[in-house]
Amino acid sequence: MNETRGIRLLLADDQDLVRGGLAALLSLEPDLEVVAQVGRGDEVLAAVQEHRPDVALIDIEMPGQDGIEATAQIIASEVGCRCLIVTTFGRPGYLRRAMEAGASGFVVKDTPAEQLAQMVRRVAAGHRVVDPALAADSLSGGIDPLTER
Amino acid sequence: TGMGVLFIVVIRLADNFEQRQLDAEEELRRAAERDAIARDVHDVLGHSLTVLSIRAQLARRLIDHDPAQAREEVDRIDSLARESLAQVRSTVNRLRTPRLVTELEAAREALTAAGITAEVIGDAAPDSRHAELFAWALRETVTNVVRHSQAGRCVIQVGPDQLRVQDDGVGLACAGGPEGHGLRGLRERAAVGGATLHLGPAADGAERPGTVVEVSLR
Amino acid sequence: TGMGVLFIVVIRLADNFEQRQLDAEEELRRAAERDAIARDVHDVLGHSLTVLSIRAQLARRLIDHDPAQAREEVDRIDSLARESLAQVRSTVNRLRTPRLVTELEAAREALTAAGITAEVIGDAAPDSRHAELFAWALRETVTNVVRHSQAGRCVIQVGPDQLRVQDDGVGLACAGGPEGHGLRGLRERAAVGGATLHLGPAADGAERPGTVVEVSLR
Ligand SMILES: Nc1ncnc2c1ncn2[C@@H]1O[C@H](COP(=O)(O)OP(=O)(O)OP(=O)(O)O)[C@@H](O)[C@H]1O
Numbered sequence: 211m212n213e214t215r216g217i218r219l220l221l222a223d224d225q226d227l228v229r230g231g232l233a234a235l236l237s238l239e240p241d242l243e244v245v246a247q248v249g250r251g252d253e254v255l256a257a258v259q260e261h262r263p264d265v266a267l268i269d270i271e272m273p274g275q276d277g278i279e280a281t282a283q284i285i286a287s288e289v290g291c292r293c294l295i296v297t298t299f300g301r302p303g304y305l306r307r308a309m310e311a312g313a314s315g316f317v318v319k320d321t322p323a324e325q326l327a328q329m330v331r332r333v334a335a336g337h338r339v340v341d342p343a344l345a346a347d348s349l350s351g352g353i354d355p356l357t358e359r
Numbered sequence: 360t361g362m363g364v365l366f367i368v369v370i371r372l373a374d375n376f377e378q379r380q381l382d383a384e385e386e387l388r389r390a391a392e393r394d395a396i397a398r399d400v401h402d403v404l405g406h407s408l409t410v411l412s413i414r415a416q417l418a419r420r421l422i423d424h425d426p427a428q429a430r431e432e433v434d435r436i437d438s439l440a441r442e443s444l445a446q447v448r449s450t451v452n453r454l455r456t457p458r459l460v461t462e463l464e465a466a467r468e469a470l471t472a473a474g475i476t477a478e479v480i481g482d483a484a485p486d487s488r489h490a491e492l493f494a495w496a497l498r499e500t501v502t503n504v505v506r507h508s509q510a511g512r513c514v515i516q517v518g519p520d521q522l523r524v525q526d527d528g529v530g531l532a533c534a535g536g537p538e539g540h541g542l543r544g545l546r547e548r549a550a551v552g553g554a555t556l557h558l559g560p561a562a563d564g565a566e567r568p569g570t571v572v573e574v575s576l577r
Numbered sequence: 578t579g580m581g582v583l584f585i586v587v588i589r590l591a592d593n594f595e596q597r598q599l600d601a602e603e604e605l606r607r608a609a610e611r612d613a614i615a616r617d618v619h620d621v622l623g624h625s626l627t628v629l630s631i632r633a634q635l636a637r638r639l640i641d642h643d644p645a646q647a648r649e650e651v652d653r654i655d656s657l658a659r660e661s662l663a664q665v666r667s668t669v670n671r672l673r674t675p676r677l678v679t680e681l682e683a684a685r686e687a688l689t690a691a692g693i694t695a696e697v698i699g700d701a702a703p704d705s706r707h708a709e710l711f712a713w714a715l716r717e718t719v720t721n722v723v724r725h726s727q728a729g730r731c732v733i734q735v736g737p738d739q740l741r742v743q744d745d746g747v748g749l750a751c752a753g754g755p756e757g758h759g760l761r762g763l764r765e766r767a768a769v770g771g772a773t774l775h776l777g778p779a780a781d782g783a784e785r786p787g788t789v790v791e792v793s794l795r
Pocket residue numbers: 449503504506507508509526528529530531532534535536537538539540541542543570
């Protein structure tokens with residue numbers, strides 16, 4: 211589908227400073243191309259269907275709908291786009307929900323750009339990546355993400 | 360004394376039950392409070408620090424190719440770090456348990472330093488449970504007076520069942536901020552402590568109506 | 578029943594007094610806990626953010642004259658932001674009140690996600706006070722296993738008066754970190770809860786001795 215053989219990326223994050231920064235950083239990698247960016251969870255699926263990225267980097271906490279629900283939609287739509295959840299914090303239940311939704315990976319947003327690029331390549335190649343520190347963070351506790359104000 | 364012993368047993372059992380109830384409630388309240396703090400720290404700082412890290416990585420790449428852009432990124436990092444610092448300070452202040460006497464002293468100092476004449480009426484008499492609530496309320500309201508009111512004078516009245524903080528500044532409407540963590544937190548705390556919070560202009564219809572905040576025990 | 582009534586009164590008074598003592602102590606403990614967190618957040622993050630801001634200003638000046646040095650400053654900003662974020666994460670986690678059943682589930686998930694085979698033996702039977710201690714201990718130890726051990730397998734045993742977490746990883750000495758907040762906090766918590774903490778290699782003399790941590794009620 212892509213003549214360039216590069217990996218096509220979609221970024222979904224509601225924080226402009228994060229999304230723009232990641233887009234700029236990942237675009238510096240010769241084999242990665244950011245083809246779409248969205249700032250709402252309920253716009254992810256449509257953007258994936260329109261731009262056909264190979265990998266979507268998806269934030270969890272976004273307006274409209276959360277990134278895990280968006281992931282489930284993408285997987286269900288069978289467009290062949292792999293999902294890498296990129297989050298600031300692991301909260302109880304996030305990791306499990308992400309994996310159940312069919313995500314290929316779960317990493318922190320502040321992963322150094324080169325490493326993040328490496329994880330994107332691994333996900334594009336069909337592997338799973340889970341950040342161990344984040345896995346430790348998602349050890350349960352008193353905060354129920356659903357009652358988040 | 361057979362009846363007496365029975366009474367004792369029944370009453371102690373009742374006490375015990377009540378106590379266990381209280382323990383459980385207290386435990387839940389503590390857990391909720393800690394969780395709220397955790398959420399605050401998380402929301403406030405997690406995002407800022409993430410942005411700082413990503414933007415620093417970007418600045419690094421830009422230094423060679425586009426120094427002007429790099430300068431902009433670095434400026435952004437600086438102001439973001441400063442904003443976060445202000446947020447840390449206010450979170451930390453909220454975490455500290457205030458004591459009414461020291462809080463009154465601190466309020467007087469802060470107001471004076473801000474060029475606002477402070478007048479304190481009454482003394483710190485309420486019993487310990489309310490003293491803590493009043494201390495919180497005093498801190499939040501005086502912080503607001505210093506930050507938002509542009510007042511020339513602030514009167515603080517402390518009685519056994521009321522705290523009243525009044526200023527002659529621009530008034531709530533004029534300062535124009537939305538209800539922040541300060542007033543929301545105070546309202547919740549007052550409700551938990553069985554008190555009501557009242558906010559309004561100090562002098563109706565005036566050009567500078569000022570603000571009065573009352574925390575009253577029901 | 579005159580005597581009985583007197584008894585009741587005396588006992589209730591004593592109960593009341595004891596209760597007030599307990600309330601006061603509990604109140605102080607809570608205040609101390611919050612203050613400690615406040616200090617932590619403030620010291621750790623306040624300092625880092627100040628440094629971040631200063632370094633950003635420095636980097637800005639250097640961009641034109643000394644790009645190599647500017648790059649170094651910006652790198653330092655990046656790693657400092659990331660370290661602070663790690664600290665926020667661990668503070669936030671520590672503020673959360675864990676529950677043993679959910680903690681066991683979460684431990685299994687986190688280990689599996691990290692590619693470590695998890696085996697849980699026994700069920701979450703200890704009474705509520707110890708359940709909270711065991712839940713804390715489980716969280717800290719499993720976090721350590723995931724972060725430091727490079728283990729292939731982790732066995733968690735929960736009994737009414739002991740929690741045991743054992744891994745077949747590189748062992749404490751090899752991981753080479755100094756005792757952090759994790760183990761120190763756990764030791765203190767265990768002491769308060771009337772338990773002892775034991776740490777050591779799981780298999781003496783082996784090339785990969787692994788680690789075992791036991792929290793035992795006395
Ligand atoms: N004494 C006052 N005089 C004028 N305006 C006030 C006064 N107190 C509060 N306000 C207005 O009410 C708003 C909400 O106050 P609140 O304390 O809830 O939030 P804040 O002070 O803006 O932020 P923070 O969460 O740090 O307290 C303020 O932004 C301000 O516009």
